Amino acid sequence: MNMPLSTSVPALRPGYRMQWEPVQDCHVLLYPEGMVKLNDSAAEVLKRVDGQRSVGEIIAELQTCFPSAAELDADVLAFIGDAHEQHWIRFR
Amino acid sequence: MNNTGSVFADSRPRPEQGPPLWLLAELTYRCPLQCPYCSNPLEFAEHKQELSTAQWIDVLSQARALGAAQLGFSGGEPLVRDDLAELIGAAREMGYYTNLITSGMGLNQARIEQFLEAGLDHIQISFQASDGEVNNMLAGSRKAFEQKLAMARAVKAAGYPMVLNFVTHRHNIDQIDRIIELCLALEADFVELATCQYYGWAHLNRAGLLPTRAQLEHAEAVTNRYRAQLAEQGHPCKLILVTPDYYEERPKGCMNGWGNIFLTITPDGTALPCHSARQLPVTFPRVSEYSLAHIWYDSFGFNRYRDDDWMQEPCRSCPEKHQDFGGCRCQAYMLTGDATQADPVCSKSPHHGLILTARAEAEQPQPGIEELTFRNERTSRIICKG
Numbered sequence: 001m002n003m004p005l006s007t008s009v010p011a012l013r014p015g016y017r018m019q020w021e022p023v024q025d026c027h028v029l030l031y032p033e034g035m036v037k038l039n040d041s042a043a044e045v046l047k048r049v050d051g052q053r054s055v056g057e058i059i060a061e062l063q064t065c066f067p068s069a070a071e072l073d074a075d076v077l078a079f080i081g082d083a084h085e086q087h088w089i090r091f092r
Numbered sequence: 093m094n095n096t097g098s099v100f101a102d103s104r105p106r107p108e109q110g111p112p113l114w115l116l117a118e119l120t121y122r123c124p125l126q127c128p129y130c131s132n133p134l135e136f137a138e139h140k141q142e143l144s145t146a147q148w149i150d151v152l153s154q155a156r157a158l159g160a161a162q163l164g165f166s167g168g169e170p171l172v173r174d175d176l177a178e179l180i181g182a183a184r185e186m187g188y189y190t191n192l193i194t195s196g197m198g199l200n201q202a203r204i205e206q207f208l209e210a211g212l213d214h215i216q217i218s219f220q221a222s223d224g225e226v227n228n229m230l231a232g233s234r235k236a237f238e239q240k241l242a243m244a245r246a247v248k249a250a251g252y253p254m255v256l257n258f259v260t261h262r263h264n265i266d267q268i269d270r271i272i273e274l275c276l277a278l279e280a281d282f283v284e285l286a287t288c289q290y291y292g293w294a295h296l297n298r299a300g301l302l303p304t305r306a307q308l309e310h311a312e313a314v315t316n317r318y319r320a321q322l323a324e325q326g327h328p329c330k331l332i333l334v335t336p337d338y339y340e341e342r343p344k345g346c347m348n349g350w351g352n353i354f355l356t357i358t359p360d361g362t363a364l365p366c367h368s369a370r371q372l373p374v375t376f377p378r379v380s381e382y383s384l385a386h387i388w389y390d391s392f393g394f395n396r397y398r399d400d401d402w403m404q405e406p407c408r409s410c411p412e413k414h415q416d417f418g419g420c421r422c423q424a425y426m427l428t429g430d431a432t433q434a435d436p437v438c439s440k441s442p443h444h445g446l447i448l449t450a451r452a453e454a455e456q457p458q459p460g461i462e463e464l465t466f467r468n469e470r471t472s473r474i475i476c477k478g
């Protein structure tokens with residue numbers, strides 16, 4: 001997997017949508033004929049993937065919101081890299 | 093999790109059974125094409141009644157409240173319903189991810205735009221083959237192929253994500269490389285290379301459709317070669333190959349378990365745990381008579397093959413029963429006449445010989461495409477009388 005650059009700006013792939021599902025009590029990512037349940041940290045990252053914020057900005061924001069999380073930057077980079085590899089997101 | 097107790101006034105807590113997550117709305121059995129592998133019931137011509145717009149919207153809203161998030165509009169050909177844009181709009185408003193599953197017949201630029209405005213999320217177009225002649229012969233229509241190509245291009249141009257679906261069988265599976273090339277040229281986001289599953293009309297035509305093992309292995313090798321290429325290019329297109337379970341030694345975990353996450357509503361409002369369950373000797377509830385909460389959690393039909401109390405040997409004492417749930421109830425019923433048998437695909441089933449016979453049959457020469465039984469109203473009525 002290629003680690004994303006902190007200057008890359010991720011956006012959800014067209015046709016992909018994240019939303020909160022009260023019955024499942026979690027966020028899900030919806031796409032053509034598919035649905036994945038997201039854990040809380042994945043959802044916190046994807047909420048900020050909007051085609052505006054860079055990877056670096058997303059990490060900085062999350063560090064402010066969750067100051068006690070250890071190694072947050074490495075986790076976020078790995079998750080964004082993985083989401084990119086799965087073609088959930090693309091970089092602009 | 094999965095506690096629906098707070099969502100519905102009339103529901104008690106049901107810790108064992110989660111909510112439906114997928115809703116398949118079969119809007120109509122009407123269709124201009126005649127695919128000989130159509131999964132609609134053989135007697136579809138007998139079920140002419142269709143739910144009204146208001147009834148569909150009520151069904152959509154009940155299912156959404158239960159937890160359904162993925163919604164497929166299918167049929168038949170859903171485009172024959174004039175109220176499709178209205179249904180899409182209502183569904184999207186409720187928060188569904190909306191999929192239109194179509195043959196492309198009856199689609200045009202105006203409707204593509206109208207659906208986009210209504211909020212449609214994705215369009216799946218099915219093809220019968222990669223070349224016009226075979227496609228049109230299978231579809232029973234001379235104009236089908238050109239129309240499909242034009243619509244696939246228009247769908248992408250409008251910005252939709254697109255799935256292209258090719259049902260494969262012994263008459264087209266050897267062209268799988270050309271099928272994949274065509275899909276890539278049309279910029280499909282996902283390609284479903286789905287070998288026929290032998291229900292409905294496909295079961296009737298099985299001998300003339302089932303590919304040989306060699307054909308299947310070739311198709312797998314070609315698909316894997318393209319997958320490797322695409323991965324190397326970082327290409328987003330995903331190839332999904334569905335192989336026929338007739339060449340497996342264990343059955344598929346059908347529908348992820350009976351009445352577990354899938355809910356199908358047929359054109360006349362009959363609720364089914366899977367789209368082919370209508371043929372089973374079980375009475376399924378109608379949305380005009382019961383609430384969906386009752387249907388999903390409490391009805392006899394939806395509970396009939398949940399858990400494992402209904403199982404006989406060899407499934408009952410089998411360590412794998414929670415992986416495949418004994419396979420497909422419809423297949424067990426079609427092949428053995430008893431829906432509580434193990435799916436004959438399983439090598440432990442006493443009826444596995446039926447599958448071996450079908451495989452041996454596939455090795456023999458079979459009649460050509462023109463001799464398959466095509467799905468149309470006339471044939472449907474004859475079959476039902478007979």
Ligand code: SF4
Nearest residue numbers: 123125127130168195
């Ligand atoms: S499989 Fe073919 S005949 Fe059946 S509904 Fe689809 S397009 Fe129509």
Ligand code: SF4
Nearest residue numbers: 407410412413418438
């Ligand atoms: S015996 Fe029944 S439960 Fe066991 S693997 Fe076969 S079909 Fe599945």
